[in-house]
Amino acid sequence: MSALKGRGTGLTQERGTSDEGRRCAEAGRGRWAGLRRGKETLHAEWTKLRTVTGPAWLLIATVAATVAISAAASAAVRCPSGIACPVDTAKLSLTGIQFGQAVVAILAVLVISGEYSTGMIRTTLTAMPHRVTVLGAKAAILSGLVLAAGGLAVLGSVLTGRFILPGHGFTAARGFPPLSLADGPVLRAAAGSVLYLALIALLSLGIATAVREPAVAIGIVLSLLYLAPIIAPLLNQHWERHVEQIAPTTAGLTIQATSGLRSLAISPWGGLGVLAAWAAAALLAGGLALRLRDA
Amino acid sequence: MTTQATMPHPPAPQSGRDGFAQLVRAEWTKLRTVRGWVIGLVVTALVMAGLGLLTAVGGSSSCQSSGGGPARSGRACGPTLTVGPGGEPVTDSFYFVRQPLTGNGSLTVRVTSLTGRIPPANGNPPLNPNVSPDTRPGLVSWAKSGLILKESTRPGSAYAAIMVTADHGVRLQGNYTSDTAGQPGAVSAASPRWLRLTRSGDMITGYDSVDGTHWTQVGTVQLAGLSPTVQAGLFTASPAYQSISSNFGGGTSGSILPSQATAVFDHVSRSGRWPARTWSGDYIDAAGGSGVGGYHQAGGRFSVTGSGDIAPVIAGSDAGGPILTLSNLLVGTFAGLIGVLVIAAMFITAEYRRGLIRTTLAANPRRGRVLAAKALVIGSVTFVVGLIAATAAVTLGAQIARHKAYVFPATWTTELRMVVGTAALLAVAAVLALALGAVLRRSVAAVTIVVVAIVLPYILSVASVLPVGVLDWLLRITPAAAFAIQQAAPQYPQVTALYSPGTGYFPLAPWAGFAVLCAWAALASGLAVVLIRRRDA
Numbered sequence: 001m002s003a004l005k006g007r008g009t010g011l012t013q014e015r016g017t018s019d020e021g022r023r024c025a026e027a028g029r030g031r032w033a034g035l036r037r038g039k040e041t042l043h044a045e046w047t048k049l050r051t052v053t054g055p056a057w058l059l060i061a062t063v064a065a066t067v068a069i070s071a072a073a074s075a076a077v078r079c080p081s082g083i084a085c086p087v088d089t090a091k092l093s094l095t096g097i098q099f100g101q102a103v104v105a106i107l108a109v110l111v112i113s114g115e116y117s118t119g120m121i122r123t124t125l126t127a128m129p130h131r132v133t134v135l136g137a138k139a140a141i142l143s144g145l146v147l148a149a150g151g152l153a154v155l156g157s158v159l160t161g162r163f164i165l166p167g168h169g170f171t172a173a174r175g176f177p178p179l180s181l182a183d184g185p186v187l188r189a190a191a192g193s194v195l196y197l198a199l200i201a202l203l204s205l206g207i208a209t210a211v212r213e214p215a216v217a218i219g220i221v222l223s224l225l226y227l228a229p230i231i232a233p234l235l236n237q238h239w240e241r242h243v244e245q246i247a248p249t250t251a252g253l254t255i256q257a258t259s260g261l262r263s264l265a266i267s268p269w270g271g272l273g274v275l276a277a278w279a280a281a282a283l284l285a286g287g288l289a290l291r292l293r294d295a
Numbered sequence: 296m297t298t299q300a301t302m303p304h305p306p307a308p309q310s311g312r313d314g315f316a317q318l319v320r321a322e323w324t325k326l327r328t329v330r331g332w333v334i335g336l337v338v339t340a341l342v343m344a345g346l347g348l349l350t351a352v353g354g355s356s357s358c359q360s361s362g363g364g365p366a367r368s369g370r371a372c373g374p375t376l377t378v379g380p381g382g383e384p385v386t387d388s389f390y391f392v393r394q395p396l397t398g399n400g401s402l403t404v405r406v407t408s409l410t411g412r413i414p415p416a417n418g419n420p421p422l423n424p425n426v427s428p429d430t431r432p433g434l435v436s437w438a439k440s441g442l443i444l445k446e447s448t449r450p451g452s453a454y455a456a457i458m459v460t461a462d463h464g465v466r467l468q469g470n471y472t473s474d475t476a477g478q479p480g481a482v483s484a485a486s487p488r489w490l491r492l493t494r495s496g497d498m499i500t501g502y503d504s505v506d507g508t509h510w511t512q513v514g515t516v517q518l519a520g521l522s523p524t525v526q527a528g529l530f531t532a533s534p535a536y537q538s539i540s541s542n543f544g545g546g547t548s549g550s551i552l553p554s555q556a557t558a559v560f561d562h563v564s565r566s567g568r569w570p571a572r573t574w575s576g577d578y579i580d581a582a583g584g585s586g587v588g589g590y591h592q593a594g595g596r597f598s599v600t601g602s603g604d605i606a607p608v609i610a611g612s613d614a615g616g617p618i619l620t621l622s623n624l625l626v627g628t629f630a631g632l633i634g635v636l637v638i639a640a641m642f643i644t645a646e647y648r649r650g651l652i653r654t655t656l657a658a659n660p661r662r663g664r665v666l667a668a669k670a671l672v673i674g675s676v677t678f679v680v681g682l683i684a685a686t687a688a689v690t691l692g693a694q695i696a697r698h699k700a701y702v703f704p705a706t707w708t709t710e711l712r713m714v715v716g717t718a719a720l721l722a723v724a725a726v727l728a729l730a731l732g733a734v735l736r737r738s739v740a741a742v743t744i745v746v747v748a749i750v751l752p753y754i755l756s757v758a759s760v761l762p763v764g765v766l767d768w769l770l771r772i773t774p775a776a777a778f779a780i781q782q783a784a785p786q787y788p789q790v791t792a793l794y795s796p797g798t799g800y801f802p803l804a805p806w807a808g809f810a811v812l813c814a815w816a817a818l819a820s821g822l823a824v825v826l827i828r829r830r831d832a
Binding site (some may be wrong): 076095098099103106109110117213214216218222223226227229230231234235236239 | 331335346349350353623626629630633634636637640641644648737738739740742743746747750751753754755764765
């Protein structure tokens with residue numbers, strides 16, 4: 001029921017936007033008009049997301065699941081005395097990202113596929129004929145929301161790690177200083193994980209725009225996210241390295257590494273760059289499909 | 296409504312099995328006529344088989360050396376391992392103080408101590424493996440010493456042995472894979488153990504005793520086709536010490552360094568024909584252990600030091616090079632799973648989206664049967680698709696892989712269980728996705744939940760983030776437990792190794808793991824039936 005009401009609100013909002021958009025177009029095709037159009041599209045997309053309950057719940061789920069799984073991972077690992085522990089504590093405390101990314105992917109797919117399955121997309125595109133702007137607005141709103149939720153999730157994860165790990169044998173005396181964002185590599189791992197989630201969202205949005213069918217879109221996204229880490233270890237070293245350099249998750253998650261940087265298949269920021277390239281390519285494909293295709 | 300007058304064809308049977316058969320046929324037609332789904336299933340099968348072949352071609356056991364130990368002998372490419380009488384790869388490395396024994400006979404001895412040296416616990420392994428690190432006193436859990444009767448000194452030949460171990464009491468072992476427990480407890484001067492090994496034809500019997508007068512039969516080992524003259528005597532072996540890897544899962548292997556053990560024997564007595572009269576000491580396959588070994592005889596007292604192990608090789612361990620198992624060839628199951636789950640979830644959610652569900656339920660008011668028919672159709676179709684893909688991956692993949700690597704042997708029953716089990720795994724997972732699709736009525740959520748529940752525990756276990764104990768529990772209770780059905784190589788309790796999913800081992804028995812997935816599917820189906828009955832469509 002609430003979903004229906006939400007959609008109704010979105011509809012009236014768009015009607016208003018389209019009127020204003022037309023007025024703008026009449027007033028002239030200046031730079032100002034384009035900017036205004038973009039702003040209004042953003043506002044429309046924000047209203048659509050804000051007024052249904054699904055996205056809010058998914059964002060809450062992202063934060064809760066990420067922190068819970070990270071905390072569980074930190075709580076599960078112990079470093080008994082007398083044994084060398086080859087553990088990257090920053091990475092360990094961010095384990096939940098592996099799960100949070102799936103929730104983020106659901107949100108991103110639903111942002112666009114939801115419109116296709118209800119037929120809303122036709123209304124949206126009639127109201128805002130500049131289709132790439134629509135996709136851009138969706139991407140902007142989505143990444144803003146995911147950055148905010150991801151920030152909370154990562155902060156919560158690092159904090160739980162900071163409190164739990166020293167009690168489990170990971171003490172400063174043994175070379176594991178408490179996790180702190182003032183520490184350069186830890187800050188990079190934490191901030192990078194937030195960016196990682198946003199890029200996963202954009203990648204999923206691009207794929208879902210290109211594919212339209214939500215189940216197929218999530219299938220493709222999950223294959224991209226989870227297949228490479230399973231297959232890579234079974235290949236020989238040469239191929240394994242290449243797969244880890246190319247695949248979005250294995251490359252992107254190198255941003256979480258704070259120790260053993262030399263043995264990584266790709267440098268942390270380079271890895272995140274690979275993921276960004278994936279996201280850009282997916283958005284490009286989605287944008288092209290949206291532009292060239294009937295809704 | 297009297298439709299009979301206007302309809303020329305006979306009325307459709309509405310009850311009993313015929314009604315259900317018609318329902319199944321209707322659902323089959325729905326599945327068959329959506330072109331996207333048919334293409335999706337074909338692509339799923341191709342990707343699943345293709346990834347298996349990719350592993351066979353570019354697998355970690357192909358010709359490029361992975362920097363492990365040197366291949367010890369034989370073929371130009373890939374590791375060549377010592378093979379036991381059963382055809383399985385084995386380690387056969389120990390110090391042997393022996394004499395030939397002709398015909399039937401027996402050997403009795405008393406063991407008064409078992410001590411050893413292991414590498415230091417903390418600190419990293421030395422960078423140069425040739426420099427032996429400082430050792431400290433201690434024993435690895437399966438350090439073993441006792442009596443052995445062996446076909447010949449050739450590594451891999453048939454044997455039976457009765458031994459004391461560090462933590463597992465007296466054991467009778469034979470032909471590398473069999474292991475029977477005898478008296479528990481550690482051996483010491485205050486609590487010695489008497490051991491006896493008797494040959495009678497092909498039958499070797501092991502006895503143990505705490506006082507040398509009251510003997511208990513531990514068991515027998517049948518060595519078919521044993522030569523009239525065999526080598527028999529005292530032995531000591533001590534498997535490699537693993538410092539880290541047993542605490543943390545998966546890839547980051549800790550240091551695996553050789554250890555050594557020394558046992559002290561006295562009251563050696565023989566019966567039967569022992570033509571040599573004197574003992575001689577040999578290291579059997581010295582490359583397998585630290586190479587440290589020897590014996591010292593003073594009066595009736597023997598002290599035998601050795602390293603290495605007499606045991607089956609564990610798939611995934613680095614025994615002269617990596618080994619490919621058939622489960623590696625089924626890695627495409629993950630891709631196949633995602634494809635199948637997408638189609639299974641859409642099989643019901645598409646009806647909700649298009650409103651077809653109202654027509655379906657109006658035509659068949661018994662809603663539980665509609666779900667059952669859908670489950671039957673999607674389950675059977677995915678079973679067939681999975682069966683074809685898994686058969687192709689395992690048979691073709693093994694053909695390709697055998698040319699370039701050592702493929703861990705599996706019996707045909709194991710192979711059949713893996714292939715049929717993989718198909719069944721896909722089918723039951725599809726039913727689970729269908730049921731969740733009916734509960735949630737949203738394909739995206741249904742697909743994601745099932746994929747994450749099945750795939751994520753597996754990834755976490757391969758990625759070596761969590762400790763092994765936690766992973767074992769994850770792989771017992773989540774639907775990922777079903778991957779146990781793909782375990783190709785048996786797990787041996789008498790070998791300490793890293794038994795993790797990354798190396799192809801699962802905590803549950805194959806069919807028990809599969810039953811966990813079935814339980815989840817049954818739970819979801821039950822919920823789906825309740826909800827579809829109660830809710831408006």
